Amino acid sequence: MTPSSRLTPYLYVLPLVALLAFVFGYPLLRIFEFSFKMVRGIDGPWIGLRNYQLVLGQSLFWESVLHNLQLLLAIPVMVAISLIVSVLLSERVAGWKLYRIIVFVPFVLAIPIVAVVMKRMFQFSGPVNELLRWMSLDFMALDWIGSSDVALWTVMILIIWRESALGIILFLARLLSLDESVIEAAKIDGANWWHRLWHIILPEMRGVIEFYMVISVITMLAAVFSYIYIMGGGRGGPGTSTEVVELYIFNALIRSSLPGIASAASVMLFLVTGVLIFLLFRVRRRAENF
Amino acid sequence: MTKSAYPMLTRRNLMLTSAMLAGGAALGGLSKGAAAQVKDMDMWYWGEQELPGLQKYVNDSVAKYKAASVKPMLQDTAVVISQFQTAAAAGNAPDVQYLWNGIYHMESVWLDYLRGLKSLIKPDVLAASNPTMLSHFGGDIYRTGWYPLPMFWCYNKTLFEKAGLDPEAPPKTWDELLVACDKLKSSGVEPLGGGIQDGYWSEWYITHSLPQQLDSLGEAVELFIGDKDFNDPKYHEHWVKLAELKSKGFLNKDMSSLELYPGIDLVVAGKLGIGQTIGTRLPVDSKATGGKIGYMTMPVFGKGKLAAMPVVDVQGLGISTNAEDPAAAAAFLEFLQSPEQLKAFWEATNWLPSNTTFDSSVIQDASVRGLWENWGLKPNISNVTNLMPGQFYERAAIPTGQQIVAGSITGEQAGELAAKTAKEWKDFNPDMVENYRKWVKDLSSPT
Numbered sequence: 001m002t003p004s005s006r007l008t009p010y011l012y013v014l015p016l017v018a019l020l021a022f023v024f025g026y027p028l029l030r031i032f033e034f035s036f037k038m039v040r041g042i043d044g045p046w047i048g049l050r051n052y053q054l055v056l057g058q059s060l061f062w063e064s065v066l067h068n069l070q071l072l073l074a075i076p077v078m079v080a081i082s083l084i085v086s087v088l089l090s091e092r093v094a095g096w097k098l099y100r101i102i103v104f105v106p107f108v109l110a111i112p113i114v115a116v117v118m119k120r121m122f123q124f125s126g127p128v129n130e131l132l133r134w135m136s137l138d139f140m141a142l143d144w145i146g147s148s149d150v151a152l153w154t155v156m157i158l159i160i161w162r163e164s165a166l167g168i169i170l171f172l173a174r175l176l177s178l179d180e181s182v183i184e185a186a187k188i189d190g191a192n193w194w195h196r197l198w199h200i201i202l203p204e205m206r207g208v209i210e211f212y213m214v215i216s217v218i219t220m221l222a223a224v225f226s227y228i229y230i231m232g233g234g235r236g237g238p239g240t241s242t243e244v245v246e247l248y249i250f251n252a253l254i255r256s257s258l259p260g261i262a263s264a265a266s267v268m269l270f271l272v273t274g275v276l277i278f279l280l281f282r283v284r285r286r287a288e289n290f
Numbered sequence: 291m292t293k294s295a296y297p298m299l300t301r302r303n304l305m306l307t308s309a310m311l312a313g314g315a316a317l318g319g320l321s322k323g324a325a326a327q328v329k330d331m332d333m334w335y336w337g338e339q340e341l342p343g344l345q346k347y348v349n350d351s352v353a354k355y356k357a358a359s360v361k362p363m364l365q366d367t368a369v370v371i372s373q374f375q376t377a378a379a380a381g382n383a384p385d386v387q388y389l390w391n392g393i394y395h396m397e398s399v400w401l402d403y404l405r406g407l408k409s410l411i412k413p414d415v416l417a418a419s420n421p422t423m424l425s426h427f428g429g430d431i432y433r434t435g436w437y438p439l440p441m442f443w444c445y446n447k448t449l450f451e452k453a454g455l456d457p458e459a460p461p462k463t464w465d466e467l468l469v470a471c472d473k474l475k476s477s478g479v480e481p482l483g484g485g486i487q488d489g490y491w492s493e494w495y496i497t498h499s500l501p502q503q504l505d506s507l508g509e510a511v512e513l514f515i516g517d518k519d520f521n522d523p524k525y526h527e528h529w530v531k532l533a534e535l536k537s538k539g540f541l542n543k544d545m546s547s548l549e550l551y552p553g554i555d556l557v558v559a560g561k562l563g564i565g566q567t568i569g570t571r572l573p574v575d576s577k578a579t580g581g582k583i584g585y586m587t588m589p590v591f592g593k594g595k596l597a598a599m600p601v602v603d604v605q606g607l608g609i610s611t612n613a614e615d616p617a618a619a620a621a622f623l624e625f626l627q628s629p630e631q632l633k634a635f636w637e638a639t640n641w642l643p644s645n646t647t648f649d650s651s652v653i654q655d656a657s658v659r660g661l662w663e664n665w666g667l668k669p670n671i672s673n674v675t676n677l678m679p680g681q682f683y684e685r686a687a688i689p690t691g692q693q694i695v696a697g698s699i700t701g702e703q704a705g706e707l708a709a710k711t712a713k714e715w716k717d718f719n720p721d722m723v724e725n726y727r728k729w730v731k732d733l734s735s736p737t
Contacts (some may be wrong), residue, residue, distance in 0.1 A: 038721065041379050041401055054718055060685065124544035146487060146546025148698045233488035238546055238696050239689040254372075256681040257397065258718060 028270075034263035044260065051264035061265065063240055064248040067152055071220040071244070074156045074163075078216060079209060081160065082167025087197060089168070090175040100172065107165035115230035118158045119145060145231060148241035155224075155231045155242055163219060167212050174208040175201065214280050221273050222246060245269050329358035329618040332384035334374060336365045337605060341437065341570060347638035355625055358618050360386070371398075374610075378403035383610035385619040389433050391603055392424040392676025399432050400725045405609045406430030410620035415627050418646045422604050422672040423507055426732040433606030434623050435644030437635070440569035440665035441497055441601040441673060443589075444554070447582040449563045453477035460584055462598075464531065464591035471540040474563040482535060482564040483542035483695075485553025491545075492691025493675045493683070494566045497601055499528030501674050502592025508733035509594075510674045514682050515726045516712035524592075526705025531591055532694050533701040546696050558583065569661055570641055576657040585661060600665040603673040604644050642666065677733070679715050679722070686711035 035051055038044040055061050085103060089096045106114060121127050122144035129141040144154040178201070186196050202209075225246040228236055235251075236243030245265060253262035333352070338345040345364055352360040363384070365373060370388065375398060377383040383403060389395035398404050407416060408430050419435035426432075447457035453473040461467040471481035484491050503524045504510055512518040513525055520526050535541055542562055545553065556562035558575045567575070567585075575583045590598050607626070609619045625631060627645055635643040636652055642662055653659040678687055690704035699707070716723060 040721070041375060058714065123547040126547070143544075143546055143696070146544070146696060148693060148696055233549065235489050235684065235688055237487065237489060237689065238692040239698065240685075251684050254368075255684050256679070256718075258681070261718065 031263045031266050031270075034259055035267045037260050039259040039263075040257075047260070051260045052268075055261060055264050055268070060240060060243065061245075061248055064236075064243045064245045067242065067244050068221050068224075070152060071156060071159065071224060072217065074160050074220065075213060075216045078160050078164045078167055079213065081164045082171050082212070083205075083209075085164075086168045086171035086175055087201065089172055100169075103168050104165050106162040107169070109162075111162070111226035112230055114162055115158060115227055119231055122154055146238055148238050151232065151238060151241050155227055158231065159220075159224060159227055163216065166215075170208050170212055171205060174205050178204055210280070210284050214277060217276060217280065218273060221276070222269055225250065329615055331358050331360045331386065331613075331615075331619060331622065333360050333362045333386040333607075333622075334365050334384040335362060335386075335388035335607070336367065336370045337388065337437070338364055339367055341639050341641055343639035343641075344437075347635055350634065350638065351626065351631060355622060357621055357625070360622060374398065375401065375403060378610055378612060381612055383612040385610060385613040385615075386622060387608050387610055388436075389425075389606050389608045390676070391422060391433075391606065391672060393679065394676065395425070395433060395606075395608060396427060396725075396729065399427050400722075403611055404432050405611055405613065405616055406432060407434065407609065407620065407623075410609065410616055411624060415624050419606075419627055420602070420604055420644050420646065421606055422602075423733055424672045424676055425606065427729055428732070433608045434627065435604040436606050436626070437604070437639070438569065438642055438644045438666055439603040439605065439673075440661055440670075441494065441603060442567065442569070442585045442587065442661070442665065443498065443564060444557055444567040444572075444575070445564045445584045445586065446557050446560055446562070446579070447584050448560055448579070449474060449477070449479050450584075453479065453563070457582075457584060460586040461589045462586075464589050467589035468538070468540075471535070471538070471563070475540065480542040480556075480562050481540045483540075483545040483553065483562060484556065484565040485548030485550050486545050486692050486695050487547055488549040489688035489692060490550040491553060491566060492688050492695075494550075495532060495691050496528065496687055497673050497675050498566065498588035499531065499592075500525075501596035501599065501601075501671060502588070502590060502594055503527060504592075504594040504596045504674075506595070506734050507671065507674060507677060508730040511677050511726055511730045511733060513708075514678050514712060514715070515723060516709070516716050517727070520705045520708035520712065523705075526701055526708065527592065528701075529690055529694060529704035530701030532691065533704075536695060536697060541695060546692070569658075569665070572661060573640060573655055573658050576655055581655075581657060583657065585657070596671055600668065600670045601673055602665050602670040603676065606644075677729075679719065679726075681715045681718060682708075682711050685714070 036046055036048060038047045038050070089100055089103075093099075123129075124141075124143050124146055126144075128144065132138065132141040142150050145151050183196055183200060186200055191199070222245075224244055228242050228244050228247055229250075232238075232242040232247075236247045246269075249262045249265045249269070252258045252265060333348070335344075335348060348362045348364075352362055365388065370390065371394060374383060374387050378398065378401070387404075389398075389404075395404065406428075407421075411434060416431060416434060420438065421431050421433045421435045443460075445457075445460055450457040450460075450470075453470075453476070455470055455473055461470045474481040486492055500510065501507075509518065513520060518525065523530075542548075542553075542556065548556075553562075554565050554567050554571065554575075557565040557567070558578055560579075572583065572585070587598050587600055607623055609616050609623070613619045627643075629647070629649070632643045632645050632648045633652070635641075636648075642648065642650075642653075642658075646667060650659060650662050653662060675683065675687060686708040690699070690707055693699040694701065694704055
């Protein structure tokens, strides 16, 4: 093979690589650069690590991080719900195709629409509390979006409800592709529903569950802005009780005119998310080797 | 010899034709020269979003204006400032730019994106437009007023009557307010509040309450940048008062989960006694209730010179430093302040223009007329929250009110949070402190 023929494939992909570098690489480099500058308008003087010091020294940033970490608690719930519903649907109960469409609807709807509807439902005088009061469960009629103690959990309910839909569809697709003869053989051998789930279905689904968990971790750390923005009144409220790192970045950039601070927080979020994803895949690879 | 199909071109004809062509060319040149004298200007504006009819008014105005060709563009709410600043940084800003009040345009002044108007606009026109103190910096003024936004407390007169209160004599002092709230509550009505979920009620509360302990708007700036201390009881007393309303059970129970406008709707719907509102809502709300929406300044508890002053925020227009012909842009702004244009503004928007010479005889609604006479024409102050750095607004102004209403913090704790945020702002923005301190000098007058 001549040197020129070895280069040929790379030349073919060069335009796409250049395009990707421009679209993703350039902004990323600029964000890294801005994180070391005090930016006013479109540029500013170099200030070293000062932006990072300010961000890490601000209690609001750590509060935001804590809220993101709290949202990770939703992932086991989402996995469990997705698993249960998908397994039930895979049993092909009457009307299962219709149910499949219904459970996927939340994921098709745009987050702002879902969040606005949920927000109305969870208002203090909204339908959820009215129903609870009608059922004489007044003690459960909380100020779902108005109380600092409850608001983040309410957002979590919405996230679980919507994001589980993706899990259900992913899991169901995997379940429907399983070799049914294995399950039938287990049935003949006397394995009950639980045994079949635990010893046959779950091991077969490990890959898709891990994939879903990785996606969910990324979502909870770096893609819940729309939920928080709508449910938290555009500000992560009440107070700062639903503020997450994404909103912190948004506020720093748009509302406080601090692009340098926003960039420093973005870089940290990018690195932490990257490291977590790397670790998750590493754990998965190690598990596969055993 | 056959006759040519074309007439013979004689020397005489040639000369005549040449003369005609030359004349035509000269006339063409002249008309081109004349066209070049009509200036082309860009105007970026916002406001249709809060004042329906404004877009039509602008389109009609630029069509009517013959001294220049003005190309208007309605901006999206999210980019009013950033779009202008980015364009200005690139040297492509429009000649005329819409400007929100206070810090929302002052940052552009500090970045040298806006021109001072004192040397461009006639002094009487500039003063009549009421650009407000918040547009003053370094001895110059950077906006003309365009339309006012009176801000006030509103109340439902029917509910006042039901509670045995005089609907024409709303409470003037804090003690009177507490008595009124008590009576409203006893009559089965939620006395006071609105919706604070989106945070704006919190901001408006500061708009009305913080000035009560201030002697000048400059004092507010000193607080926001940490040169004065929110831990001083007089500077957080307004939050203590809010906590008092909460502890006495005078705030509506769903306040924390409602947004600003649905909260105001409660007053109009006769479900809430007293709330905070803005002038542009008054014509519709007054009509909907048959004139039963009253207005008042926030009952007084403070001892500052600004206590009990009506609040009038004003939206405005400015001229960018990129404007090729600032005099032409200034002439257009003066045109918008002419009596005919003020009348056209009223007709298109059913709202008041910001000009003290506006002929208010056209106002039919007694409430709107009263508001104009008492808020627009009498001594007033601008919205103090427009002086806040964005970081303070987001971190302190909004969360404090929300948390007090939710019962999570006290007024004193709100003061601590505000003081801490002011210090934080200084750390984050060392380069801005000096500009704010200079601004304090311009804002030191009480009106």
